Amino acid sequence: MESNLFLYNTLSRTKEQFEPINPPFAGMYVCGPTVYGDPHLGHARPAITFDLVFRYLLHLGYKVRYVRNITDVGHLVADLDEGEDKIAVKARIEQLEPMEIAQYYADRYFIFMDTLNVKRPSIEPRASGHMIEQILMVKKILDAGFGYEVNGSVYFDVEKYSKSYNYGKLSGRVLDDLISNTRSLEGQDEKQHPADFALWKKAQPEHIMRWPSPWGDGFPGWHLECSAMSTKYLGEYFDIHGGGMDLLFPHHESEIAQCQAAIGHESVKYWMHNNMITINGQKMGKSLGNFITLEEFFTGTHASLQQAYSPMTIRFFILQAHYRSTVDFSNEALQAAEKGLKKLLAGYETLCKLAGNPHPQPLPQGGGETSTPLPEEEGRIEVIQQGCYAAMNDDFNSPIVIANLFEGVRLINSAADKKLTMSAQELALLKKIFDLFLFDILGLKDEKSNDKGELLDGLMQLVLALRQKSRETKDWGTSDQIRDALQKLQITVKDGKDGSVWNIE
């Protein structure tokens, strides 16, 4: 399978040609959510980024297995100092089983990702369901001599590891710097070296989430689940591992070390990282008062939001930036995105009419042949198509894809205005491009109800016919009254040369 797809590998810090290990198969593992809180903007970006990758790989014909984990074990609440399990803390507060909470927020995550039109991965394994695999991996690392046990906990020996391998190759860190920059906490330090990390952690009595192990009751270290589950479902060497840039260190760095130690070689060919999100130029944080959940975005119920923003507006906005750039959310920017998306989708509707597709409304009759079309540029539609492919092949450059689609919209609208003509072949190809890139690959969709129904359609035809009569008699009062009343029902009427068209907002 030949493709010209290039993607940016964080490991090499260059764009590399994508050559899967076992074509036509492609394996991708992406770090999923920790399910202890409601899904927010920070969840949307990686989900949409790797959804784009997933969709494009599928389009190129790869047989993709996309694995995204659900982390439902052993997390601390960031604001707490005591070192309690995140989920355990929540459970005590809300008097629920920890797994009940994990289930609740996992379900919420699934629902909101569905709303964002993020395709479900092939497998969504849970850390809690892979204790045996994780324990086995700890054993392997111990057997290989890269781990040590202290008081029922097992730690990874980074110092020893870095004598043979480069711990820090992914994030650019140097071990000596890590030492000098690590403030050693007094007392409870079981670790031999400040940079060592936990493979298995002994559960204190108050820990509700615990599992038996050869080292006593406890829970797996953070980095372990991803190594264990990616190996289980994608093999000891697979194509793409993705996640947010915030996970670069120590999470992904440690995953590399774990796999190297347990398996004897690295397990990932391409590392991909999406950049972070800011709100009005600031990071999103609970303490800053700009922590906005997806539900709040969709309903507009947050003090800093001027209005509700639909899932597709959020998706489009995220795709308007390249995934390796930071993206800054603001009301002004989101409103611009909302309008831009609307224009794109309206352009597609016009295209369908021009292309003779009855969906969603018939083209108003009439229109003369007297227009003087602009001279046709040879292959102007092909240029758009090639532009879209070139953009996707260049490290999934969705903003360029979108720019190309807007060029298509310009042609469509000009054709509708009879400023230029497009052949049936051109229209058909353009429709194909929109169907593929706008809907299948970018994963956008029209959110307004297209299922207008025969009854509504008939009623609207009647209403518009009556309004047309009043317009012909220049009864503007009646005409405007009808239009205003319809607008209140979210139905927009636009008067064109060839009659009026209507849309549900």
Added chain:
RNA sequence: GGUUUCGUGGCCGAGUGGCUAGGCAGCGGUCUGCAAAACCGUCCACAGCGGUUCGACUCCGCUCGAAACCUCCA
């Protein structure tokens, strides 16, 4: 302080050693009963200071500024 990623016009956001990004907003036209939409034209850039070069927004260095990570835990 270290590592990483950045700093583009009113806002968001691509890209490139010399050649148009794109969207939103603004301005001027066309169309229109009005409105909306659409079309055409147009203004506003490349954080700052040096250096390399025939030429830099694009390469190099420094300064300033922003974000993520650098502790136990995921």
